[in-house]
Structure formats: structure tokens, C-alpha cells
Amino acid sequence: MHARYRQSILGTAWAVLTPLLMLAVYTFVFRFVLRLRWGSSVESDLLFALRLYAGLAVFNFFAECVSRAPRLILEQPHLVKKVVFPLEILPWVNAVSSLAHLGIALVLLVCFGIWEHGAVHATLLALPLVWLALLPLSVGLGWLLSALGTYVRDVAQVLGMLLSLMMFLSPIFFPVEALPKAVQPWMALNPLALTITQTRLVIIDGSWPDWSALAWHFAACCAVAVVGALFFRQVRKGFADVV
16 A cells, blocks of 8 residues: 555555545535435434445445456566466455555544444444455455456456446445335345445444355355456466467
8 A cells, every 4th residue: 555655745645535535525415415315314414424435435445456456467467477476366465455445444434433423333343254255255356357357458448337337336325225125136136235234234333244144145255256266277377478
């Protein structure tokens, strides 16, 4: 993270300022311009902003990992051609570096939560397990997209459009319960929906997560990681020819 902001005037302060500025914009638009409220409840403006920020924190981590994935191999040609290097660790490095921003988001959520509620919910202890599935999901997609992006350079452009769509199709700016009942089951196909929903439960609402749903979700994300790893191993032999 320090390398990313090394030549900027504010340095790593941008890691805090950027999400806060975006949160302020989204809160202004959805709360004060469109006059939306969260479900059927009447909440304070700060609590509404916290619900948005909880969803944005999860999405931003995922989007950062996935958007950088197609270029992971292309940006390291010396590691592919001249050095015996385990390229499989690049998606891990990508995901771990993105955890710094997620950690900053967590600190901000906790601080604003204390401001709103006056205390920290004990359910916050469950948050690592709520976020655990993000790691195999991000690393697995990192393997898959980095391998595919090495051969098909259009992947990065297509991925940018898909992430924009995914942002508004995820329960970031609305609760799942706000959707028509016939549509709600389809939200399970969104790999971020459960994590976003359960994040709000443990941080903001003070409720324990759905352990069964988290277990199934973690298993599905591990399956994505296995598929990504197998695909990466299968096609990595040709990286040196196309980089």
C-alpha cells in the first residue's frame, strides 16, 4: 500500500480519504437527494451511511483484487521469462495487499459505530469468519483471471464493465428484503451478497451471522479457488510465449 501512495503529497492518507469522500457522495445522493431509507425503518443519517459503507468496504476489496488480476502476469514479464518464480503466489500477494484497505474500512466502521451506538457489539468477534470466504474467492478468481488475461487482453476492459454492474446489483445501496420476493433467491448467485448482508448484521445490528449459510458460502468459494488453481496450472506453460 505504501508503494501505491509513495509519490503523492498526502501519502497513505488517501487510503482513508478516498472511501470517506465516496461515502459522503453516495450518502448525499441516496439519502438527501433521492430521500431513500433503509427498508421500512427510520434510522439516523449516520446509521444509513454505515450501512452503505459496510457494503462498499466488502465490494471495494473484491473489486480491487479482481480488477488488478488480469494484469498480474503481464506486468511481471521478468518473472515469467528470466526467473524461476512461483507465479501462483501473485494472486495471494494481490489479495493480501488489498486487505490493508479492508482493515482501514473496518477501523472506520468500528469508530463510527461507537459514535452511533456508544459501544461495540460483541458480535464483531464473528467478523473474521464472515469475511473469511473473501480470501479463497479473490485468490481463485485471481488465478483464473490472471491466466485468462495473459492470453486475452480484452478481459480487463470487460471486467471493468462487469464490476460496475455488480456494484449496483449487489445489496450495497439496498437490503435484500427490498427486492421482490421472486427475485430475492437469485441474489444468492451474487458471491458478495451474503458477505455484505452478514457484515451489516455483526457490525451494525449486533446479531450473530447465519453460520450454516456462511459454511456453504465458504465451501463454494473454495471450489472457485480450486477451479482457478487448476486452470492456472494448465495454461501457465504458455505464459512466456505471449508475455
